[in-house]
Amino acid sequence: MNRRPLIVAAAAVGVLATAAFALPELPDLPPGLVADKIDSKVYKEAGERFASAADAPTGEQAPFALPSWIPKDATDVRVRIGTSGEAKMIRFTPGATPLDAPQCDTGTPKPMDVPALHANWWPESLQEGARAECRGAHQYQVAVRGKQVYAWTDGTPSPSSAGSRDDAAHAPRTQG
Template sequence: MNRRPLVIAAATVGVLATAAFALPNLPPNPVTDTIDRKVYKETGKRFASAADAPRRAEAAFALPAWIPKDATDVRIRVRNTGEARLIRFTLGATPLDGPQCSAGTPKPVAAPALHAKWWPDSLRTEGRPECRDAQQYQVAVRGKRVYAWTDGTPSPGAGPRGGAAAPRTQG
């Protein structure tokens, strides 16, 4: 009996299984970025500080206005097919002020199903509403680290498409 096809099949399965476990844990590179864009339909970006992030509201990785300008280690994960996003940053000298939702009653914001290694699973119960941007965010603070997420729900009183700011598109 010829075992060569069996050995080739077993080696192929081994390589694919190893890749399935290893690829999500690799640092960002062209292969993982392509998988994220094509398979998961999402993209991530990292900035050394909030000042390094785009300022135009239409930019895919623009930060909400309520994030302090001296925030550092900013990470953003966005859904390419909608408004869902995750944001993580570290507070600088400027503290994060209290929640701002004075224009109406905030709606529940679902945690988007985005894939980010830096995102803790247990934040849902810690979130508070933040409505000073076109989209309403949920925000959780753990020490100096701040986590914010949105599913694209417009802020109360912001109008049908999120008020004055244009919707964010992938560019």
């Protein structure tokens, strides 16, 4: 019996399994590569990077739209989303516009863990010192570490949202 095809098949399966776990931990790869496909199909995740918050998309159907409380002059913005839910992780460097203190004016924020998303730019632990941010449709947890701001949501509705939305694109438009 020729065992060579079995050995080749087993090796190929091993390489593919290793790639599925290792590729999300590699540095950001150009779009369209194998890592994007694995993230999308296996992990049900997607990621984007923007030079500034002003470069991020807006609109109700834009999955990478940022919450309105993130200043437009924030730079090096990274967003990771769960494609099968509302989980989102955001990291950015604040610009000259000061970051408002996180706030929840109405209601009590719910406890929230960091979403189970994979990103090599996300630190191990952020729970300590994180504060709730409830402006918009979703409640976020926000933590500042060094010169970076980290924000995440698991899709928990904001206690202050009565049908409001996260992003500025949902604000009423004025004529002019």
